[in-house]
Amino acid sequence: MSAAHAADATRGSLRSRVRRQRRGLEDAARSAADQALVSNILALRQYARARAIAVYCAFDGEPALDEFVADACRRGKRVYAPVLSGAGMRFARWHPTAGMRRNAFGFAEPVNAAAIDPRSLDLVLVPLVAFDRNGARLGFGGGYYDRCFAFLRARRAWFRPKLVGVGYAFQELAHIERQPWDVPLWGAVTDTGIHHFEQTGTQ
Ligand SMILES: Nc1ncnc2c1ncn2[C@@H]1O[C@H](COP(=O)(O)OP(=O)(O)OP(=O)(O)O)[C@@H](O)[C@H]1O
Ligand SMILES: [Mg+2]
Numbered sequence: 001m002s003a004a005h006a007a008d009a010t011r012g013s014l015r016s017r018v019r020r021q022r023r024g025l026e027d028a029a030r031s032a033a034d035q036a037l038v039s040n041i042l043a044l045r046q047y048a049r050a051r052a053i054a055v056y057c058a059f060d061g062e063p064a065l066d067e068f069v070a071d072a073c074r075r076g077k078r079v080y081a082p083v084l085s086g087a088g089m090r091f092a093r094w095h096p097t098a099g100m101r102r103n104a105f106g107f108a109e110p111v112n113a114a115a116i117d118p119r120s121l122d123l124v125l126v127p128l129v130a131f132d133r134n135g136a137r138l139g140f141g142g143g144y145y146d147r148c149f150a151f152l153r154a155r156r157a158w159f160r161p162k163l164v165g166v167g168y169a170f171q172e173l174a175h176i177e178r179q180p181w182d183v184p185l186w187g188a189v190t191d192t193g194i195h196h197f198e199q200t201g202t203q
Contacts, residue, residue: 007177015129015138018171022061025168030061033168033191038067040189041125046162047072050122054080054091054161057100059107062127063166063191069094080116082144083109089144090115105140118148121161126185128167135184135197136176137165149183162186169193 025033041047053072058064072079080091084103092113099111118124126145130138139145149163165188172190188195 007179010177011138011141014173014176015141018130018138018173019060021170022168025061034064035067036191037063037166037168037189038065038071040191040194041065041068041164041166042071044123044164044187044189044194046123046164046187050077052078052080052116052121052123054082054118054121054124055094056125056127056166057081057108059105059127063168065125065166068125078116080121081108081110083113083115084144087142087144087147089148091118091121092116118161119151124149124161124163126163126165128165128171128188130171130173130176131165131167131185131188132173132176133195133197134175134178135186135188136178136182137185138173138176143181146181146183150181152183158186164189166190 055065055069056062069079079094081094083090083092084105092110092115094110094113098113100108101111103109126137127139128137129140152158152163163183163186165185167188167190169190169192178184185197187197
C-alpha cells in the first residue's frame, strides 16, 4: 500500500470510529452536551462581533445548533447554511421560516436562497468528525470545506472568515495528519470549552 493510501485508510477508520461513537450518544447526555456547547459558542468574542455567520444543519449525530441559530436571529445576525451542488458548496441565507429540503446526503438545506461570497462571512461554524490541538480537521471526506475556503490557505494573517470547528469533546484526537489541501481551523468549540489554535502553517 502506498503512503497516500495508508493515510486515506487511517482517515477512513478514524472517521467511522468517531461517527459511531457520536451516533451512540444517549439522549440525555446529548442534550446536556448540546446545551453546554451552544453556551460556549455564544460566549465567543468572535460571535459578538460577527454579522454574517455560517452554520450547518445537524446530521449523523452532529451537535444541534437550533438554540444558537435562534439567538443569532434574535440579535439580527445574518445566518447562512451550506447548499451542495456537485463537488461544490455554497452558503445560502437561512431564514428560520423559509423552505428547506433534504439533499442527496440527507441533511437539510435552504431552497432558492441567494448565496453569499464565502469571503464575506465573518464566522463559520464548521461541522467536525474530528480535530486536533493544531487545528487539523477531519470532516466527512468530501473536501467541501477545504475547497470552499481554499483561499484562506494563501493568507499570511487570518482575517475572515474565522473557521470554528464544532463537536463534542471526545471528537478531539491526539494528532491528525494534515493533508496539503486541508484548511486549518482557527478554533474549535466543544461541550467542555473553547480552543484557539496557534496559526502556524496557515499560509
Ligand atoms: N482545494 C481543493 N482542490 C481540489 N481538491 C480538493 C481541494 N480540497 C480538497 N480536495 C479533495 O477533496 C478530497 C477530500 O478531502 P478531505 O479528506 O480533506 O475531506 P474532509 O475535509 O474530511 O471533507 P469535508 O470538508 O467535506 O467534510 C481529497 O481527495 C482532496 O483531493
Ligand atoms: Mg480536509
